[in-house]
Amino acid sequence: MEKIDSYPFYVEPFHVDMTGRMFLGILGNHLLNAAGNHSQRRGWGIGALNETRHTWVLSRLSVELEEMPRQYEHGTVETWVESVIKLFTNRNFAIRREDGTPYGYARSIWAMIDLETRKPCDLFSLYDGDILNYIVSEEENVCPIAPHGRFRFRDSRWVRTIETRYSDVDINGHINSIKYIEHILDLFPIECFRDRRLQRFEIAYKAESYFGDTLSFYMQPVDENETDVEVRKNVTAESEGEIVCQARVRFR
């Protein structure tokens, strides 16, 4: 089987923002579907893993775009495994137009966890290390965007607290990874989307949150183009809560 998969997408009318460009959350959904399909077709998808009581967990996602796909455009998400480092795997993505030119790229890091212990597992032993047969090196297929960055929150400012609701929750009872992206982008003034363009979005998932948790959002400007966002659950007058995810958003 080929090492790289190609997942087609079409930009539906209700999937675009006020400028006619696809919402990042929708693109994120396509990326996760492409990743899921790629694993599934090679025998280590969620379905197979469930039988051995394991599952994939998304740890990092960084997306960088020259341009966001527009309404009615067709494109493809290519995905491949760049490397495996025992407990983590790096999976890359190229988001391409029909003519093959890139809209942009993405990087992600995944762990496989044991569903009982919730601890990460050794990927080299997974299905006899079969994943190693599918590694595509940087020489074979380049992902020309910066690696995931590091976050340091020193003087972030509280901006919003929300209750989690029915539409936030996935089949595992967790707040859906895509919904964090939507809630984070919803913090920014509309001018950022109307007059500027999202250039890069990074997110690090730190802990699960569940229906009923409150989510508090803190923003910290990095420079005039870049802002870091921290999401904490169940912050109270007595408690700083727990970090759920951290994100970096850059507009051009």
Next chain:
Amino acid sequence: MEKIDSYPFYVEPFHVDMTGRMFLGILGNHLLNAAGNHSQRRGWGIGALNETRHTWVLSRLSVELEEMPRQYEHGTVETWVESVIKLFTNRNFAIRREDGTPYGYARSIWAMIDLETRKPCDLFSLYDGDILNYIVSEEENVCPIAPHGRFRFRDSRWVRTIETRYSDVDINGHINSIKYIEHILDLFPIECFRDRRLQRFEIAYKAESYFGDTLSFYMQPVDENETDVEVRKNVTAESEGEIVCQARVRFR
């Protein structure tokens, strides 16, 4: 060309709720896409209408389900025009499994408006009444669910006010029709979705709302299974605001 179109769908992992069933907003999106494709293929879709400065506007949508499609299932949305009544057209939907058995049905009412005057247009004169060539009578294809109901709000109770945000807004700068469905269902206690099943959802779109409008939600129980919801924009201490939409939600 056939009178009835069939639009395939697949239930993606991020499109299901905590019970593994598709979110109604996702189904609504499929219905609207099916409707858009059906019009487009026959020459009176949004694209063609834009050239003559007209567009379709959704006025009512009622969905009734035996069962909601589940994760990884494949299905189809069939859609057809049931009737045309000068300023409005009734479009029906059947939501079917792969084996043809129905998950459920939906009814909708659409007007075509002039983009300059924002007033409804005579559908009999649209493209020489071409739409009349595609009417499918009740004898030919039945839609066995009750017609749209009427709303009477007498003692509704305010439950929530939200600011509209980036992810709520569509390419026309309006709050997206699907987002109202999500916000309305988010008002209900999680038990309604966990322990019961959504049986019927009706919505009547009354006025557009725009980015920056606030939306206030009012609930009025009809009986133990049914609740009406009214959404008003820009309610203040001095003003009752304006009705944006009204919905009826029934759980079984």
